[in-house]
Amino acid sequence: MITCFIRYEIDPFQRDDFNEYAKNWGKIIPRCGGHLVGYFLPHEGTNYVAWGLIAFGSLAAYETYRARLKTDPHARNNFAFAQERKFILKEERSFVQVVDGTLGIPAQMMDVVA
DSSP states (O other): OEEEEEEEEEOGGGHHHHHHHHHHHHHHHHHHTOEEEEEEOOOSSOSSEEEEEEEESSHHHHHHHHHHHHHOHHHHHHHHHHHHHTOEEEEEEEEEOOOTTOSSOOOOOOOOOO
């Protein structure tokens, strides 16, 4: 499994537009074959960096997904929405793989001794 880690620099004054853009991908990505891990907006600290994480079984699966995006009318509309509104200033993609035994481990509550 590989994950496409997308780092966005966004216009912080158009945060709502990026939120809409990300929500749209929530419907499009699974339909086109990607496992959407999530989109993330800044909450505290830096106000112009957002992230998207999408997992695939392989780089070949990612390439198939990209081909489907190009023909999906909703994906094309979402790309056009971002270009028209110009809320994404910069986008970087990295492909990462999880270290076995480190993903999805729930928090453990520890007793606090006073």
